[in-house]
Amino acid sequence: MSAATSAAAGPLAGLKVLELGQLIAGPFAGKTLGDFGADVIKIEPPGTGDPLRQWRLLHNGTSVWWQVQSRNKRSVVLDLRSDEGRSEVRRLIDEADVLIENFKPGTLEKWGLGYDTLAASNPGLIMLRISGYGQDGPYRDLPGFAVVAEAMGGLRHLMGEPGRVPVRAGVSLGDTLAALHGVIGVLLALQARARTGRGQVVDVALYEAVFNCMESLLPEYSAFGAVRQPAGSALPGIAPSNAYRCADGQVVIGGNGDSIYKRLMSAIGRDDLGSDPALAHNAGRAAQVDRIDAAITAWTVQRPVAEVVTVLQAASVPVGRIYTVQDMAEDPHYRARGMIQRIVTTDGLALDVPGVVPRLSDTPGGIHRLAPGLGEHPARWSEGHDD
Template identity: 35%
Template sequence: MTPSSHASGSLSGIRVIDLTRVISGPFCTQILGDHGADVVKVEPPGRGDVVRSQGNMVNGESWYFAQFNRNKRSLTLDLRSEEGKAILHRLLEGADVLVENFRPGVLGKMGLDDDTLRERYPRLVVGRINGFGSTGPYRDRPAYDFIAQAMSGFMGVNGTADGEPMRAAPPISDMVASQNLAFGICAALVRRASTGQGDIVETALTNGLIAMMGYLAAEFFATDRVPSRTGNDHPMLYPYGLFRASDGEVAIAPSNDTMVRRFLGALDMLHLLEDERFADNPRRMANREALRKILDQVIQTRRVEEWIAHLNQAGVPCGRVHDLRETFADPQVQAQEMRLELAQASGRVPVTGFPVKLREAPASIYHPVPRLGEHTDELLAELGIEGQALASLRAGKVI
């Protein structure tokens, strides 16, 4: 995908100073960049974001890093030095948003505590992600996605009843926190447009996963019973889950009595609703193992694709269980452009596409993934730092 003009994006004209690294934070600022914001990724000289050296390396580039860092410009800056801190302050003078994912208090040690930020940059929107939040007894604890999945209760409701708690494979707390923060930043920018005031926007890895508990939390609040792990079965509906066809598994999700009737009709088994064990959802839940044995005997007689065609025709939600090769080969995924290719100096790099589609101002590729410090000279020139001053900063390893 070839780069286009920032002017077309919904966030065109918004300057973001990005102090984040790894996933939570970089994914947030990438979302802002996808929608036209000018994102300046500030990285330590010499090494940069730690993810630059992780994952599969192709022609010297980390494809892991590429997944979270398109649409940014890279500036190397030693924020431990007084010169580096001074340059950061100059960047903030022209910025709309600052995003960081340090532990609480680290930014304050750089001279950027909340009071200073409010006083010096009253229009600045400060976005931050941390493990547990900046208040509470766990504020200073380190955390990664695995810890957030464990402590939020998310891991505790995933897995089978007779197995151990199970994490989700993708770094879901990082991704959800990044999306939540991007939303919060946009909300703060809308408010600033009418009040002239910036804001401090914060989310935590655990908060996003707890908010996702939805009906599981509602059930716990109502009954004071901890939800049990149900594997791929729905905790409140049956039949709803994975079923074994003759050549693989098919996901089938009739979510109400009307759909259950359609499902059983498609199986030629409407008579099961006359059985008092299966007449309504509470009784089907109480007798799910007996009903599963009956359904399995029928479903395993046909291939997955046959069931998908048959059940879709009957209006029953269903789908094949894809691996990632099958996902990205799926014509619907291709129609939604959920795989893109970035034109990097090292070659074409595939990345996932834009999940949100705006018709009038669609997300786009404005910059490929930057090399470490690729835009340092350009960005400092915008501040009037050139020539001998630039050379002096480089000699002092400030940049």
């Protein structure tokens, strides 16, 4: 595993994290903490384990996605529906710093594993709870997946072309946004615990994580009654910022800064638009965005992507090709930044996987443990990370 690093060097070294979640949201939070040195034990049900093991493309019966989502974790099999399984998990929780779960609200309480019960014997415990709608409120008990959260949180309505059925991103953004908010919550709770000695519950709802990223959506409605509508590849009210057709593909161009706009217009031979005082600032450009986009398209459509990118980069205008995963895998900048790491799985598959984000200068994260086989580890906290 060429990307291996020492967990002991990570900023979260010594932090004991117990992951009860399955699929994406909870496990992505666990992966992120594990990437930075936390000792993560993943509890899986007997038999098939986490369903993610079987999601999408498989190698020798196991998802290659599993190699990313469950790296830096150990796998312990326990049946939480049994008294024996719950007793074992309670023993682990009593020594844990962080407990992650993404079950339907009330499930852990039904099993006798509610926060008040657990905190009675481990008052420093931080519990990250990720669910569709949160731990309270009128929708608390409804099932919630990322696809629904993205719709309720406002994202889905804005995606796609005007008048068409809204599209979705090809990944589960609601889950990963919730996981990242959860990690922020855990780090904040750890900071508070350092002062008070007490843990707390971090309650993350999928739809709220999406809603938190909706920028000016709510204040614009509150102040002006404006209901933002889908706008395809454009960014409403910000001009010019769009995807543009080229002779052999497409590019995205962000020319919405005042000085950037002038450089862009000069580069495409439209100094008349660049020097127009009505277009000097964003408000004026937004009012004439169709005119500006038409001028840019008239230039880009006659040129191949490579030429467009070269010319605009030379003019210090933000521009880029629309990458496929093949483009990412072959891009030298991805590799120079460590964003593509090569591992060799336990069954001998050489596999490129995403690197660790964010990058820390003194205590960087890394891949220090391959994704585990089902039930590979004993139900105990280790003295180190190499058992």
